[in-house]
Amino acid sequence: MSLMAKVRLPYYTPVLLLTGLLLVLSEALVPGFLEPVNLSRFLFSALPMIFLAAGQTLVILGGGIDLSLGSLLTLTSVTMVVLFEKVDPVIATLGGVAAGAVGGAINGLSVAYLRLQPLVATFATSFLFGGVSLWLLPQPRGTVPQEVRGLADPLWFPLIPLLLLFGGWVLLRHTPRITLLYAAGGQARSAYASGVQVTKVRFGSYVGAGLLAALGAFFLLLETGTGDPLVGQPMLLGSITAVVLGGTRLSGGVGGIEGTIFGALLLVLFRNLVFFLGVPSDLQVLAEGIVVLLALAASGYALRREA
Amino acid sequence: MRPRVHLGSTGLLFLLCLLLLLAQGLVQPNFLTYAQVINLLKIAAVLGILTIGQTLVVLSGQEGVDLSIGAVATFGAVLVYNFSQGKNESFPIALGLALMAGLSLGSLNGVLVAYSRLPPLVATLGVGTLVQGLIVWLGGRERGAIPPILVDLVSTPWILGLPGILFLWILLALSVTWLLRRTYYGKALYALGSNRRAAYLSGIRPERYLIWTYALSGFFSALGGAILLGHVQVMHLTLGQAYTLPTVVAVVAGGTLLTGGVGSYWGSMAGALLITLLQSVLLTLRIEEFGRQIAFGVILLGLLAVYGREKGLRQ
Numbered sequence: 001m002s003l004m005a006k007v008r009l010p011y012y013t014p015v016l017l018l019t020g021l022l023l024v025l026s027e028a029l030v031p032g033f034l035e036p037v038n039l040s041r042f043l044f045s046a047l048p049m050i051f052l053a054a055g056q057t058l059v060i061l062g063g064g065i066d067l068s069l070g071s072l073l074t075l076t077s078v079t080m081v082v083l084f085e086k087v088d089p090v091i092a093t094l095g096g097v098a099a100g101a102v103g104g105a106i107n108g109l110s111v112a113y114l115r116l117q118p119l120v121a122t123f124a125t126s127f128l129f130g131g132v133s134l135w136l137l138p139q140p141r142g143t144v145p146q147e148v149r150g151l152a153d154p155l156w157f158p159l160i161p162l163l164l165l166f167g168g169w170v171l172l173r174h175t176p177r178i179t180l181l182y183a184a185g186g187q188a189r190s191a192y193a194s195g196v197q198v199t200k201v202r203f204g205s206y207v208g209a210g211l212l213a214a215l216g217a218f219f220l221l222l223e224t225g226t227g228d229p230l231v232g233q234p235m236l237l238g239s240i241t242a243v244v245l246g247g248t249r250l251s252g253g254v255g256g257i258e259g260t261i262f263g264a265l266l267l268v269l270f271r272n273l274v275f276f277l278g279v280p281s282d283l284q285v286l287a288e289g290i291v292v293l294l295a296l297a298a299s300g301y302a303l304r305r306e307a
Numbered sequence: 308m309r310p311r312v313h314l315g316s317t318g319l320l321f322l323l324c325l326l327l328l329l330a331q332g333l334v335q336p337n338f339l340t341y342a343q344v345i346n347l348l349k350i351a352a353v354l355g356i357l358t359i360g361q362t363l364v365v366l367s368g369q370e371g372v373d374l375s376i377g378a379v380a381t382f383g384a385v386l387v388y389n390f391s392q393g394k395n396e397s398f399p400i401a402l403g404l405a406l407m408a409g410l411s412l413g414s415l416n417g418v419l420v421a422y423s424r425l426p427p428l429v430a431t432l433g434v435g436t437l438v439q440g441l442i443v444w445l446g447g448r449e450r451g452a453i454p455p456i457l458v459d460l461v462s463t464p465w466i467l468g469l470p471g472i473l474f475l476w477i478l479l480a481l482s483v484t485w486l487l488r489r490t491y492y493g494k495a496l497y498a499l500g501s502n503r504r505a506a507y508l509s510g511i512r513p514e515r516y517l518i519w520t521y522a523l524s525g526f527f528s529a530l531g532g533a534i535l536l537g538h539v540q541v542m543h544l545t546l547g548q549a550y551t552l553p554t555v556v557a558v559v560a561g562g563t564l565l566t567g568g569v570g571s572y573w574g575s576m577a578g579a580l581l582i583t584l585l586q587s588v589l590l591t592l593r594i595e596e597f598g599r600q601i602a603f604g605v606i607l608l609g610l611l612a613v614y615g616r617e618k619g620l621r622q
Contacts (some may be wrong), residue, residue: 014334065426065428065429067428067432073509084332109612110608114612115619116608116611116612117370117611119370119372119426119428120372120559120565120607120611121430121608121611123552123555123607124603124605124607124608124611125603126604127552127599127600127603127605127607128600128604128605128608129599129600130600130604131596131598131599131600131601131602131603131604132597132601133597133599134596134600135597135598135601137538138597166353207388214479231457236432237432237436240429240432250424250425250426251424251427281442282443282600283440283446285436285439285444286437286440286441286443286444287435287440288436289437289438289439289440290437290440292433292436292437293419293433293434293437295418296419296423296425296429296430296433297423297425297430299423299425303415
């Protein structure tokens with residue numbers, strides 16, 4: 001008992017346990033799931049959602065929400081695909097990342113500086129980004145150069161971005177910049193009164209989200225190998241669900257990217273499981289809808305209890 | 308006390324619609340025919356009926372917005388399509404079923420918004436996903452047909468070349484305005500939207516009215532979905548999806564504040580007309596799908612910048 005009292009469990013303990021449980025369950029139902037090959041493939045397929053949800057976490061921590069992140073992922077991936085045909089792969093990738101930053105900056109300008117309501121403003125920009133994506137790439141096409149796709153060949157490849165994201169966040173979490181983000185999201189008015197430049201911090205959170213969405217787009221391209229002008233939009237709700245599952249509060253100021261990583265893993269694991277269990281494809285959407293709704297409702301209910 | 312007159316007060320908006328129409332007539336001289344105007348009104352009516360629920364929800368305040376409208380409309384259409392089997396006799400039952408489904412899905416939104424602390428946008432987006440699952444599950448399996456009465460409602464002229472849908476729209480508009488201005492529900496809705504805490508302290512139970520509001524939104528979405536089926540005359544699983552954003556734009560353009568408590572359905576009607584005209588202008592200018600999406604996003608941002616700015620932290 002005395003030991004328990006000393007060890008303070010991290011906020012993401014529940015989602016960590018759930019993820020572990022689902023991993024074991026997957027191995028039990030689909031023998032061989034935990035073998036390195038399969039595990040690597042699973043982690044690889046989860047990378048886009050993890051990075052998109054990590055971006056969403058930044059925005060939500062800062063007290064906002066970004067409904068355009070799915071479209072922004074599309075826009076960045078389409079930009080990369082179009083550039084792959086014309087320029088050096090490195091420059092093309094950087095071009096996509098730059099598109100992510102620009103998109104994030106448009107969101108940040110609208111929400112932080114123009115003070116438009118985040119929900120509706122990013123809803124509006126989602127159509128802006130979606131439209132530009134369709135303009136750049138009207139139909140699914142394009143290929144990712146072989147030397148780029150080759151990056152993902154080693155089995156340990158998915159671990160690198162994962163560890164970088166996790167480690168980077170754990171290291172950065174207590175730096176002044178991120179502390180200010182928590183302050184701005186928790187109590188914007190008090191933060192402002194204590195001299196936090198809330199507007200700047202919020203703007204930064206949207207730009208950061210755009211950058212992370214671009215990284216997600218890159219990993220998605222590595223996996224699919226082709227461009228699709230509608231690829232990201234269906235991932236939006238998943239990104240919010242992953243944040244919520246990971247223990248970050250939708251009202252801002254509490255949570256973090258570590259939890260989101262496990263939240264996203266949990267979501268993708270669940271999808272895989274539904275697929276492996278042979279649930280008919282027309283029921284899979286429904287099954288996921290129910291789980292997403294339950295997760296959202298449970299987190300909302302928990303918030304209410306706390307308040 | 309009269310609400311403050313906003314830049315987009317309804318009269319001004321209708322005037323703007325008229326100007327757009329005239330402008331289009333100038334660009335395309337053979338455009339301004341009686342039949343063409345009625346056609347535009349028909350399209351506006353479909354959007355307008357789908358906007359009824361959105362107006363109520365936005366009026367309820369605290370960032371109230373219903374993003375499940377498109378999905379619920381499609382679901383209503385699927386039910387009508389599958390259960391009427393294209394027969395007028397079984398249409399009333401099928402429509403009743405669709406409306407009931409709309410009410411229940413709407414109540415689900417309402418319960419989530421009222422009892423969990425989820426932002427309405429997230430809750431309704433989640434319910435929308437669930438409904439999309441229902442649509443794929445139900446709509447993908449059975450075959451049906453469109454009852455002729457629905458097609459007649461939208462396309463057969465009744466009086467002076469005006470089809471029934473226009474009369475239905477006006478009837479619904481009068482009912483909604485009566486509901487908002489003359490009933491206890493309406494007063495409570497405006498009170499909730501302007502100041503939820505004050506409303507609560509004066510004895511209005513927010514949960515009850517929120518659930519009713521979202522339920523009504525589901526009801527009108529399902530009704531709109533059935534009418535949309537008669538308008539499009541083809542059933543597909545994303546029938547109503549493209550209508551979700553325009554309903555929000557119509558409400559915002561109509562001068563209803565996203566913070567709630569201020570606005571009217573007449574404004575939303577003007578908003579629906581404005582969007583329909585804009586779409587028609589974009590079409591005549593031969594702007595493709597991507598251009599229309601971009602235009603919509605930019606227009607919504609512009610409207611938000613005019614009406615929807617939040618207070619600064621400095622006060």
